[in-house]
Amino acid sequence: MDAAALKTGEDFKRLSAQGMSAAEISAQCGISQAEVADILNMNE
Incomplete structure (x- = not known):
């Protein structure tokens, strides 16, 4: 997976x-995991 695309x-x-x-x-x-959570929360 391409992290930049994600x-x-x-x-x-x-x-x-x-x-x-x-x-x-x-x-x-x-x-x-904190970055993942931030991105998920940012996009809600």
Whole structure:
């Protein structure tokens, strides 16, 4: 996965909607869980 593409938040929301946890998303994208949470919250 391309972490830069995920920075939009749309992919994060899609992955989250598919049941992927913040920990799994952060592991795949190479960023911290806090960053994942911030991006998800920012886009709601």
